[in-house]
Amino acid sequence: xxxxxxxxxxxxxxxxxxxxxxxxxxxxxxxxxxxxxxxxxx
Amino acid sequence: xxxxxxxxxxxxxxxxxxxxxxxxxxxxxxxxxxxxxxxxxxxxxxxxxxxxxxxxxxxxxxxxxxxxxxxxxxxxxxxxxxxxxxxxxxxxxxxxxxxxxxxxxxxxxxxxxxxxxxxxxxxxxxxxxxxxxxxxxxxxxxxxxxxxxxxxxxxxxxxxxxxxxxxxxxxx
Numbered sequence: 001x002x003x004x005x006x007x008x009x010x011x012x013x014x015x016x017x018x019x020x021x022x023x024x025x026x027x028x029x030x031x032x033x034x035x036x037x038x039x040x041x042x
Numbered sequence: 043x044x045x046x047x048x049x050x051x052x053x054x055x056x057x058x059x060x061x062x063x064x065x066x067x068x069x070x071x072x073x074x075x076x077x078x079x080x081x082x083x084x085x086x087x088x089x090x091x092x093x094x095x096x097x098x099x100x101x102x103x104x105x106x107x108x109x110x111x112x113x114x115x116x117x118x119x120x121x122x123x124x125x126x127x128x129x130x131x132x133x134x135x136x137x138x139x140x141x142x143x144x145x146x147x148x149x150x151x152x153x154x155x156x157x158x159x160x161x162x163x164x165x166x167x168x169x170x171x172x173x174x175x176x177x178x179x180x181x182x183x184x185x186x187x188x189x190x191x192x193x194x195x196x197x198x199x200x201x202x203x204x205x206x207x208x209x210x211x212x213x214x
Contacts, residue, residue, distance in 0.1 A: 009197070
């Protein structure tokens with residue numbers, strides 16, 4: 001018999017991964033991140 | 043295809059050394075980032091930011107790809123599989139994400155180096171908190187990946203469960 005339940009750590013990792021990826025995509029799309037965005041002069 | 047035990051140990055050795063090497067290289071890079079922000083010596087600060095791009099291309103990127111390739115070989119060549127266990131799947135996602143961000147970030151490191159090499163740029167323009175933030179995030183991700191590899195927390199994907207059921211029915 002194979003355990004069908006999703007372990008708690010997978011749920012936590014999944015949610016964190018989803019938040020990180022969404023944040024990353026939003027930053028890229030809105031231009032709030034990327035080369036030069038951290039430069040003090042630029 | 044399941045690897046022979048001797049070959050499996052060789053690939054595992056390569057995967058562990060490149061993955062831990064990548065983690066160590068990121069820790070060294072993090073030190074450079076802290077040094078660049080904290081040092082009072084102008085030449086040292088400029089040198090720290092100038093060396094970041096070559097360190098990225100010649101140390102971080104090769105180690106990232108070596109870790110990814112040996113990890114793929116190791117998982118596909120053993121009973122763990124690539125998509126059967128959640129811990130392997132999350133390690134793969136972390137590795138791919140970190141490598142992708144690193145490759146994108148190389149453009150920023152090029153710009154950081156250009157500013158550091160420009161004698162007309164003020165030291166306040168040369169100092170940059172971005173490498174510190176990215177190195178800290180990378181270090182965190184790689185420590186999580188290392189912990190997953192050591193603890194191997196339980197949990198099979200739907201694909202993995204189906205593979206187990208298939209193997210059980212094949213055995214009779």
